[in-house]
Amino acid sequence: MSALVAVLVAPLIGALSAVALPGRSGRIAAWVAIVTTLAAAVALAASVISQGMPRLAVGSWEPPVGIVLEADGLSIAMIVMTALVMTAAALTARHMLAGDTKGPRIAFGFWPLMLLLWAALNAVFLSRDLFNLYVGIELLSLAAIGLVAIEGKPEALAAAIRYMIFALAGSLLYLAGVVLVYGAHGALDIGVLVGREPAETDGLALALMTVGLMSKTALFPFHVWLPPAHGGAPAPASAMLSALVPKASYVILLRLWFDVMPDQATDAALTLVATFGAAAVLWGSLAALVQSRVKLIVAYSTVAQIGYLFLVFPLAGGGSEDQPWAAGAWNGAVFLALSHGLAKAAMFLAVGQWMKVRGSDCLDEMEGLATAMPMTAFAFALSSITIVGLPPSGGFTAKYLVMTSAFAAGQWVWALVMACGGLLAAAYLYRPMAMVFRRADLSAFRLPSRAQQAVPLALAGAAIILGIASSGPFETLAIGRPQTAEAGL
Amino acid sequence: MTGPTLYALTGAALVGIGFFGLISAQHLLRRVVAFNLIGSGLFVFLGAAGARSGASDPIPQALIITGIVVALSASALAIGLVVAHARASGRPTLPEEDGEA
Amino acid sequence: MTLVLDLTLCALILAVALATVLGGGVFRAIVFFIVYGLLLSVAWVRLDAVDVALAEAAIGAGLTGVLFLSAFGKLSRIGAEAEPPAAGIRALLPAALACAGLTGALAWAWFALPVPERPAPDLATALPRAGIENPVTAVLLNFRAWDTLLESIVLLAALIGVWMLARDEDWHDRFGLPQHVRPGGVMANFGRLLPPVGVLVGVYLVYVGADRPGGAFQGGTVLAAVGLVAALAGLLRPPRVTQIVWRMGLVAGPLVFLIAGIVGAILGAGFLTLPEPIAGSAIFVIEIALVASIAVTLAFLVIGPPEQGHRE
Numbered sequence: 001m002s003a004l005v006a007v008l009v010a011p012l013i014g015a016l017s018a019v020a021l022p023g024r025s026g027r028i029a030a031w032v033a034i035v036t037t038l039a040a041a042v043a044l045a046a047s048v049i050s051q052g053m054p055r056l057a058v059g060s061w062e063p064p065v066g067i068v069l070e071a072d073g074l075s076i077a078m079i080v081m082t083a084l085v086m087t088a089a090a091l092t093a094r095h096m097l098a099g100d101t102k103g104p105r106i107a108f109g110f111w112p113l114m115l116l117l118w119a120a121l122n123a124v125f126l127s128r129d130l131f132n133l134y135v136g137i138e139l140l141s142l143a144a145i146g147l148v149a150i151e152g153k154p155e156a157l158a159a160a161i162r163y164m165i166f167a168l169a170g171s172l173l174y175l176a177g178v179v180l181v182y183g184a185h186g187a188l189d190i191g192v193l194v195g196r197e198p199a200e201t202d203g204l205a206l207a208l209m210t211v212g213l214m215s216k217t218a219l220f221p222f223h224v225w226l227p228p229a230h231g232g233a234p235a236p237a238s239a240m241l242s243a244l245v246p247k248a249s250y251v252i253l254l255r256l257w258f259d260v261m262p263d264q265a266t267d268a269a270l271t272l273v274a275t276f277g278a279a280a281v282l283w284g285s286l287a288a289l290v291q292s293r294v295k296l297i298v299a300y301s302t303v304a305q306i307g308y309l310f311l312v313f314p315l316a317g318g319g320s321e322d323q324p325w326a327a328g329a330w331n332g333a334v335f336l337a338l339s340h341g342l343a344k345a346a347m348f349l350a351v352g353q354w355m356k357v358r359g360s361d362c363l364d365e366m367e368g369l370a371t372a373m374p375m376t377a378f379a380f381a382l383s384s385i386t387i388v389g390l391p392p393s394g395g396f397t398a399k400y401l402v403m404t405s406a407f408a409a410g411q412w413v414w415a416l417v418m419a420c421g422g423l424l425a426a427a428y429l430y431r432p433m434a435m436v437f438r439r440a441d442l443s444a445f446r447l448p449s450r451a452q453q454a455v456p457l458a459l460a461g462a463a464i465i466l467g468i469a470s471s472g473p474f475e476t477l478a479i480g481r482p483q484t485a486e487a488g489l
Numbered sequence: 490m491t492g493p494t495l496y497a498l499t500g501a502a503l504v505g506i507g508f509f510g511l512i513s514a515q516h517l518l519r520r521v522v523a524f525n526l527i528g529s530g531l532f533v534f535l536g537a538a539g540a541r542s543g544a545s546d547p548i549p550q551a552l553i554i555t556g557i558v559v560a561l562s563a564s565a566l567a568i569g570l571v572v573a574h575a576r577a578s579g580r581p582t583l584p585e586e587d588g589e590a
Numbered sequence: 591m592t593l594v595l596d597l598t599l600c601a602l603i604l605a606v607a608l609a610t611v612l613g614g615g616v617f618r619a620i621v622f623f624i625v626y627g628l629l630l631s632v633a634w635v636r637l638d639a640v641d642v643a644l645a646e647a648a649i650g651a652g653l654t655g656v657l658f659l660s661a662f663g664k665l666s667r668i669g670a671e672a673e674p675p676a677a678g679i680r681a682l683l684p685a686a687l688a689c690a691g692l693t694g695a696l697a698w699a700w701f702a703l704p705v706p707e708r709p710a711p712d713l714a715t716a717l718p719r720a721g722i723e724n725p726v727t728a729v730l731l732n733f734r735a736w737d738t739l740l741e742s743i744v745l746l747a748a749l750i751g752v753w754m755l756a757r758d759e760d761w762h763d764r765f766g767l768p769q770h771v772r773p774g775g776v777m778a779n780f781g782r783l784l785p786p787v788g789v790l791v792g793v794y795l796v797y798v799g800a801d802r803p804g805g806a807f808q809g810g811t812v813l814a815a816v817g818l819v820a821a822l823a824g825l826l827r828p829p830r831v832t833q834i835v836w837r838m839g840l841v842a843g844p845l846v847f848l849i850a851g852i853v854g855a856i857l858g859a860g861f862l863t864l865p866e867p868i869a870g871s872a873i874f875v876i877e878i879a880l881v882a883s884i885a886v887t888l889a890f891l892v893i894g895p896p897e898q899g900h901r902e
Contacts, residue, residue: 059861062712116747161571179535187706495600516616518661519616537637553639558744571661
């Protein structure tokens with residue numbers, strides 16, 4: 001059985017077993033699935049790099065009748081990042097959400113929901129069928145909403161409902177676009193649609209799908225649901241929700257704009273998308289600056305970081321598509337998605353451990369944590385380097401790529417937004433750091449084990465390594481890209 | 490006007506009516522009802538598109554059945570959330586939209 | 591003549607949809623929604639999509655309607671059924687214009703849509719190799735089996751999400767609110783009469799699904815309804831989360847589906863590939879398992895999370 005199939009079925013079988021089997025054996029099944037999926041993700045990446053893209057016509061039915069799954073460079077980069085974040089979140093949840101601390105309900109429900117979330121992410125990263133992607137993002141949304149509500153507090157329930165309204169409206173707009181695509185072309189497969197005769201209705205279809213996916217990605221002005229949802233969930237869930245879930249709808253957007261319908265990407269539309277991105281960077285950063293709870297600071301930072309991902313649209317598409325800087329911008333965006341995923345998950349997991357020690361995530365309660373739990377403080381600091389975009393992190397490499405592309409393209413506005421965002425990030429992340437590094441005696445508190453503290457540090461370290469050893473990931477991302485994107489830099 | 494055209498236009502109208510309901514309704518249960526109107530409107534549009542050529546295309550029908558089940562799943566979770574939220578807060582509405590606070 | 595019929599039906603559908611959105615009171619909106627679903631299933635018959643008509647009637651109108659009604663009951667018990675005053679017309683004008691714009695755009699798109707040649711030729715060659723007669727079932731359980739597998743798991747994800755809404759202190763209780771049925775009352779008798787009939791209808795829908803309209807989701811819904819009526823009549827006591835047999839029932843369908851897919855991959859035929867000679871029987875086995883799981887999942891979704899320890 002190929003690794004491509006394994007990354008899909010292993011988390012699904014794990015989730016089903018975690019539902020069906022009682023207590024301990026259900027948890028053991030979940031862990032078997034976690035380890036298997038992690039191994040399968042690495043094996044899939046290795047096979048794509050060494051042997052090229054595996055393509056699977058599910059059920060041996062070729063499109064337009066059947067559904068195709070395919071792993072390109074973008075897929076495996078996201079799948080491996082997802083596997084790392086998921087494993088780290090699971091390692092943290094094993095202690096933080098155990099039955100004796102959080103009760104049997106959460107101890108039962110977390111594992112199937114996280115495995116379903118994982119399966120849905122991998123399914124979205126691999127699918128080449130627009131309707132199958134719809135089913136995938138619905139599975140993703142329902143599992144994510146379950147995780148937002150899992151804490152059971154009134155604020156968590158309200159946050160889950162608000163999230164659900166945006167997610168459902170977004171899915172329906174996406175579905176409306178899919179309906180128009182099928183109506184015009186009689187096909188849903190991206191490979192078939194690439195060679196389509198453009199129809200008059202394609203512009204409307206792309207617009208509907210884009211607005212829908214923007215709502216699911218929480219791009220400004222559809223971001224209002226994100227901070228309460230990500231800030232209210234248990235830390236391992238927040239890590240997955242913030243680092244991974246918005247990336248699924250973002251990857252679909254990349255495929256729509258740059259693979260399926262590059263012919264519909266007019267300069268005006270691309271600029272409009274990037275303008276929302278710029279607004280998200282500034283608004284999210286300013287809002288993060290005035291929060292008094294660390295989890296909300298980290299969540300608003302996600303609003304800003306999602307904005308960066310959209311600044312590349314006018315640099316990598318439309319009239320820029322054939323330009324030398326397009327590949328740099330596209331690679332920069334994916335790099336940003338990867339490094340943000342790793343760093344943001346590390347931040348939430350570190351904050352989660354602080355919260356467990358102090359019983360709150362108010363800024364004022366963070367004093368002395370650096371002395372008591374140095375590894376988590378170091379993890380938060382390393383992640384901040386990536387989020388701000390300082391060398392030698394993956395965030396730096398990403399922003400460097402996008403900024404040089406912006407200057408090469410003469411669209412310096414986007415570079416200016418990035419610079420402002422970086423400065424604001426340094427400001428809003430300084431506040432929790434300063435509190436954490438302040439001296440205070442915490443010897444009376446029960447601290448998590450060193451192994452626990454090492455988990456976020458490993459993720460934050462991975463985000464730094466992404467910046468130091470960036471050439472490997474670069475070549476990987478080029479697998480399956482159109483010719484123009486393989487040049488660059 | 491032919492049959493499919495009539496149903497497609499009805500579907501288009503249902504989508505608009507549903508979105509209006511989703512935005513205008515205060516009571517959360519009503520918003521979930523409106524969400525179902527949008528979905529079914531899209532399905533009618535798709536079904537009409539599949540019925541254009543005379544011989545009916547089974548792929549849209551299968552997609553619609555899948556879509557109906559997905560919509561039911563989402564509705565069930567949404568309805569459960571509304572009840573749980575009303576029990577916790579005593580209200581069937583969302584608190585004022587002050588997400589920026 | 592048929593055009594008059596279609597026109598009347600569409601006008602009715604739109605009127606009921608408008609009443610659902612604009613009419614006063616949540617309860618009325620729910621009743622209008624159920625009527626809407628039934629009218630819509632007539633529309634599906636008119637569009638020559640009988641499988642969809644069955645799904646719409648059973649799932650769209652029936653089960654979703656029951657979900658709404660039971661939620662309304664729960665909200666009434668805590669006094670949260672009344673609607674707060676709606677925003678004024680002036681405040682809603684931009685939203686109304688945007689929604690009208692969306693409808694207009696879709697209507698324009700309908701006339702601008704080209705009629706594609708795909709996928710008819712490809713389907714014509716694929717359908718004879720599908721192993722079943724009903725083309726819709728062939729698409730659902732063979733050509734787009736990956737969609738259907740994921741969809742059965744979406745249903746399960748919703749149920750786990752709903753269970754997470756239970757209060758911690760209720761977790762070990764039975765599902766749903768306690769029911770009180772008068773012995774010898776209408777509900778008790780109805781509940782005794784209906785199940786055998788319903789089981790027959792459900793099994794029939796699955797069985798004929800291979801070559802005539804029907805199928806796993808429609809049949810599973812009918813069976814779920816039977817279980818619910820039996821529970822309402824006091825014939826069946828709702829189970830608890832801790833009862834492993836029921837949890838195994840929930841996952842059996844997706845699990846059999848997945849294992850069938852993996853066996854194909856291991857034997858070299860390919861993931862979810864059903865070799866032509868055995869496709870018909872493989873689909874039958876998968877359907878039986880799916881129906882069982884769908885029925886249990888849907889019934890549990892309607893009863894709601896465990897809360898029998900609390901009487902409100």
